[in-house]
Amino acid sequence: MLIDCHAHLDDYGAELDEVIARARAAGLVHVVAIGQWPMAKARATVDLARRDRSLLSATAGIHPHDAAQATEDDFAELERLCAGPDVVAVGECGLDFHYDRSPRDVQRKVFRRQLQLAKKLRRPAMVHTREADLETAAILSEELGPDGGVIHCFTSDWTAAQRYLALGMFLSFSGVLTFKNADPVREAAEKAPLDRLLVETDSPFLAPVPHRGKRNEPALVAVTAARLAELRKLPLAELERATTANARAALRLPG
Numbered sequence: 001m002l003i004d005c006h007a008h009l010d011d012y013g014a015e016l017d018e019v020i021a022r023a024r025a026a027g028l029v030h031v032v033a034i035g036q037w038p039m040a041k042a043r044a045t046v047d048l049a050r051r052d053r054s055l056l057s058a059t060a061g062i063h064p065h066d067a068a069q070a071t072e073d074d075f076a077e078l079e080r081l082c083a084g085p086d087v088v089a090v091g092e093c094g095l096d097f098h099y100d101r102s103p104r105d106v107q108r109k110v111f112r113r114q115l116q117l118a119k120k121l122r123r124p125a126m127v128h129t130r131e132a133d134l135e136t137a138a139i140l141s142e143e144l145g146p147d148g149g150v151i152h153c154f155t156s157d158w159t160a161a162q163r164y165l166a167l168g169m170f171l172s173f174s175g176v177l178t179f180k181n182a183d184p185v186r187e188a189a190e191k192a193p194l195d196r197l198l199v200e201t202d203s204p205f206l207a208p209v210p211h212r213g214k215r216n217e218p219a220l221v222a223v224t225a226a227r228l229a230e231l232r233k234l235p236l237a238e239l240e241r242a243t244t245a246n247a248r249a250a251l252r253l254p255g
Ligand SMILES: [Zn+2]
Pocket: 092, 128, 129, 152, 153
């Protein structure tokens, strides 16, 4: 009974049906499919979710990598998509100062704009942040709406986690939680309140150990959940119940 609250399903091509079947077989009850710029791709993800509402919901957003390429038409399309019934969150949006694929000023502007859209449409925000915790928290403190949001693929430390928790954010843990060098991430996962924890795959990236380096898929969220249960010293069933209830609360998912 698990929810993968962040997966990119557009890269599986003809294998997608098998990937979805394996997710169901692994006990997943829901998968949140991330719809990303270019907007045609985001639209395709929203359509995919619409065809299988029993398992899928979608988001729509402009990743910080792509911030500099988004046009006014794209923002208009983003608003139209996010206003629809199949989009549960705006994003992923945020700041990525590791790759810096868009100028930082543009990243900040596009992040703020999407948070304002989330606030206007009463949707939570799906937030991506890398090497930008202080600025991400500062912008969130100014722009985050009443529906809050999720720090997806949390890869920082307990200090950063506390800042996001103080803003009411949920923290979503990915396969990174299983990586050898991820002690600070594990410390945050151990110390954060249970009712703020989510699990995700960020498929097809970041497959958990022992699958690291292979293509990831939603079924493998079970590996991350098992590691999180171990860290929290909780029975797996209890951890699954908690993260699933949290994902439903954070993203207002059905069920
Ligand atoms: Zn991301």
